[in-house]
Amino acid sequence: MSFSQLGLSNTLLNAIQTRGYTQATAIQQDVIPVMLTGRDVLATAQTGSGKTAAYCLPLLERYLQTTHSQARTVQSLILVPTRELAVQVGDTLRSLSLGAARPPKLAVLFGGISINPQMLHLRGGADIVVATPGRLLDLHSKNAIKLDQVACLVLDEADRMLALGFAEELKQILALIATQRQNCFFSATFAPNVAELAQTLLNDPARVNIPDTEASKPDITQRAIMVEATQRTQLLKHLFQTEKWSRVLVFVATKYAADLLSTKLRRAHISAEAFHGEQTQGKRSQVISDFKASRVKILVATDVAARGIDIYQLPVVVNFDLPRSSDDYTHRIGRTGRAGEAGLAISFICADPANEAHFRLIEKRHNIKIAREQIAGFIPSEDKLALAQTARASDPNGGIKGKRPNKKDKLRAQMLTKET
Structure with a gap:
C-alpha cells in the first residue's frame, strides 16, 4: 500500500520519498490510520517491521496539524529502554520532519552523559521528547521539563522496559503526565507483565498484531x-x-x-x-x-x-x-x-x-x-x-533461562502488582 493512502500530509509524503520508502509495511498500514484518529494502540510485530516509523509519522502529522504558540509544550512523549534506541528514534523523527515549515523541537534524553547540555536544550520547551525513564525523571526533578500537557504517550520496547526494572520509574512518569491522552504500546514481543500493564492503561485499544508469515518474515x-x-x-x-x-x-x-x-x-x-x-x-x-x-x-x-x-x-x-x-x-x-x-x-x-x-x-x-x-x-x-543428545526440551521449566522466575523477576512482578 502507498503511504499516500494513509491520510498523511504532503509534507510527510515528501519526507518519506526522500528517505527512500516506497510502500508502507504491514504494521504501518494498520497503525498509522488508527493513531491519526487518536485511538489507543497495542501493536506487536517482528523486529525490523517498521514500527518506529509507524508511530513517528502520526506523531509528526499531529504536530503539523496543530496551531502552535511561541511557547513550546511537550505534546508527544516516547519512552524507550536504551540510549541507542532513543538515538535511533530521534534520527527517524528528524529525517521525517526536515521539510516542515516549522519543524518540531525535538529532545532526545538519556543517561550516561552530562545532564547540563540536555537542560540547556530544554530551555524554551520541546514539542516531542524521546527519553529513557531515569534521565527523564532526573530532568523533571530539576524543573527542566514539564509533562502535564502530554497528549500522546508511546512505549517502545515495552517488554524490555519492564524487564530492565523500569516499572517504578514508569509509575512515576505516569503520575506526571495528563490523564486524558492517547496511549500506544509497541514491541516485537509482549511478556505477560506488559499485557497486564497494557490492560490497565489502554482504553479500548486497537489491537494490531502482525504475525510472521512467509511473506513478512525477515x-x-x-x-x-x-x-x-x-x-x-x-x-x-x-x-x-x-x-x-x-x-x-x-x-x-x-x-x-x-x-x-x-x-x-x-x-x-x-x-x-x-x-x-x-x-x-x-x-x-x-x-x-x-x-x-x-x-x-x-x-x-x-x-x-x-x-x-x-x-x-x-x-x-x-x-x-x-x-x-x-x-x-x-x-x-x-x-x-x-x-x-x-x-x-x-x-x-x-x-x-x-x-x-x-x-x-x-x-x-x-x-x-x-x-x-x-x-x-x-x-x-x-x-x-x-x-x-540426552537433553530434553519437554520440561516447561527447564532448558531456557528466565522461564522459571528468579529473584529479580519476582520483585518486578510484585512492583507491577502494586502499580495496578
Whole structure:
C-alpha cells in the first residue's frame, strides 16, 4: 500500500520519498490510520517491521496539524529502554520532519552523559521528547521539563522496559503526565507483565498484531553449530576468516565476556570492540560509529546494550552465548535481515545436555527446527555429542533461562502488582 493512502500530509509524503520508502509495511498500514484518529494502540510485530516509523509519522502529522504558540509544550512523549534506541528514534523523527515549515523541537534524553547540555536544550520547551525513564525523571526533578500537557504517550520496547526494572520509574512518569491522552504500546514481543500493564492503561485499544508469515518474515538463514565451550573463540575466528564476513554482531551473556572476547579477537589482529552498559555514552557512540563504518569488524555485545541497534546491511549475527529467553533470541537475530536484506544468524551450541536443552526449547517456542552442524577441526568428542543428545526440551521449566522466575523477576512482578 502507498503511504499516500494513509491520510498523511504532503509534507510527510515528501519526507518519506526522500528517505527512500516506497510502500508502507504491514504494521504501518494498520497503525498509522488508527493513531491519526487518536485511538489507543497495542501493536506487536517482528523486529525490523517498521514500527518506529509507524508511530513517528502520526506523531509528526499531529504536530503539523496543530496551531502552535511561541511557547513550546511537550505534546508527544516516547519512552524507550536504551540510549541507542532513543538515538535511533530521534534520527527517524528528524529525517521525517526536515521539510516542515516549522519543524518540531525535538529532545532526545538519556543517561550516561552530562545532564547540563540536555537542560540547556530544554530551555524554551520541546514539542516531542524521546527519553529513557531515569534521565527523564532526573530532568523533571530539576524543573527542566514539564509533562502535564502530554497528549500522546508511546512505549517502545515495552517488554524490555519492564524487564530492565523500569516499572517504578514508569509509575512515576505516569503520575506526571495528563490523564486524558492517547496511549500506544509497541514491541516485537509482549511478556505477560506488559499485557497486564497494557490492560490497565489502554482504553479500548486497537489491537494490531502482525504475525510472521512467509511473506513478512525477515530473510534470515538460521544455523546451529555444535562446539565445545573452550573452542568457541577459535571457531568464531575461523568462520570470520573463511566465510569472509564484512561485519559481525556477536552476542554474549555478560559485560565481562564482551570485554574478554573482544580482547582475544584483537590479539588475533581482528578489529573488534565490546559494547555494553558499563561503557560511557561517548565510548558506545564511537564504537557504533566505527562498526557502521566497518572500521570495527566484530562488535561483541550484551543483550541490554544491543537492543535498539539498527545497522544497515548487517550480514551476520552470532549467538556466542545462547540468549536468556526465546524473546531475546527474536531480538538478537532481528538485528540482521532488515529492510528487505538477507541475513545470517548462527548459534553456538555447546556439547552438553543443558545447552542443548536450552536451544531445543528456543526452537520449540519459535516452532522451528535447525539442523546441528559440525565444523571440521572443531567437532566435539563423540562422548560429549552423545551426552548432549540426552537433553530434553519437554520440561516447561527447564532448558531456557528466565522461564522459571528468579529473584529479580519476582520483585518486578510484585512492583507491577502494586502499580495496578
